[in-house]
Amino acid sequence: MDTAPKQTGFAPGRLQRISDHINRNYIEPGKIPGCQVLVARHGLVSYFESFGQMDLERSKPLQDDTIFRIYSMTKPITSVALMQLYEKGYFQLNDPVHRVIPSWRGLQVHVSGEGEDMQVRSPDRPVTFRHVLNHSAGLGYGGTRHPVDRMYRHARLRDPDSSLSEFVEALGRIPLHYEPGTRWMYSYATDVCGYLVEALSGQPFDEYLREHILDPLGMKDTDFHVSADKLDRFAANYQRNASKELTLIDDPGQSSYAAPPKFLSGGGGLTGTTADYLRFCEMLRRGGELDGERILGPRTIRLMARNHLPEGRDLTQMAIGAFSETANEGVGFGLGFAVTLDEVAAGTLGSGDYYWGGAASTIFWVDPKEDLVVIFMTQLMPSATFNFRGQLKSLVYSALID
Secondary structure: OOOOOHHHOEOOOOOHHHHHHHHHHHHOOOOOOEEEEEEEEOOEEEEEEEEEEEEOOOOEEOOOOOEEEOHHHHHHHHHHHHHHHHHOOOOOOOOEHHHOOHHHHHOOEEEEOOHHHOEEEOOOOOOEHHHHHOOOOOOOOOOOOOHHHHHHHHHOOOOOOOOHHHHHHHHOOOOEOOOOOOOEOOOOHHHHHHHHHHHHHOOOHHHHHHHHHHOOOOOOOOEOOOOHHHHHHEOOEEEEOOOOOEEEEEOHHHOHHHOOOOOOOOOOOOEEOHHHHHHHHHHHHOOOEEOOEEOOOHHHHHHHOOOOOHHHOOHHHHEOOOOOOOOOOOEEEOOOOEEEOOHHHHOOOOOOOEEEEOOOOOEEEEEOOOOEEEEEEOOEEOOOOOOHHHHHHHHHHOOEOO
16 A cells, blocks of 8 residues: 555654554564554555564464454444435434334333342333444343343354344343443444344345445455455454463464354454455545445434434443443444544543444544544454554554644
């Protein structure tokens, strides 16, 4: 990719501090296998570098076209897909989801207890499309000791052999964690959005994404699986063991991603390249259009990137649960993205940016004020291991002089 730091308002040489930082702190000490960093401004790539290896066991260097598991960076793509149907008049944000999932009319809210002693009640309001787009529906991810999460684990939600319709029916038989719209909890909500795309459009979810987002944007390497002819470009996935050594957890040659899945996870199922995700981010930065392909209207993009938490609150006032892809201070949540509301409270630059990340430590953000896109790709789980976002923000924004 061509790079143009001077033309895009970066001080000469300062973006190279990213390379120094990544090599010194992560590649040379062996904290991560490899990574990619891309910085683009005004539609021009200002910095793009690949570091380290994509597969330690096979000693394969990380290439510019390496394919990564993007996990929860699937969520913004799914949210854009659902908002395309919003633009076509299929629903309004405050419409109840049970219009499309009739069994959800009977949803209950957990009050106390568990098992046979569990007390539930009917919610004061139904789960709406807004709630599932911004994780305030009362759903969870099954990762805590809460009685509802225990029910999630027992139900084996998001089973690889389940369809999206089977998933939402099973989810609807489990009580909500809280009254819809009153709290924020990272959750299966975007998988529900994937089902809603499928149900409203009448197309299988993967076919809808291919026809309406991936092909129009030229995202040729983004899919729910990695085809045989591309497996040599698929990175291995790692975690750090108790001795802080990298341990292989998903070998590309034996990965479940080598075959098309039955469960099409709108919350975390896609794989893709940095170049592909840049095209998605560039569409967002340009107000919904790229190379003559209109994906969304600019006003819809602006609506999605606004804080939709009640009364303008941030996540410190709304969030429950121990896991997320964002810090809470000074951060709101829109329709598929976190949003930086206050640089002082967040302790980071980039007020007004919107962003998300993935379980293998991938991240991106789009900053409309600075006309900026940043993408970071690696394959290290869990995502909370290192604060790549905060470090990259310091390096990138301090290099801007225009």
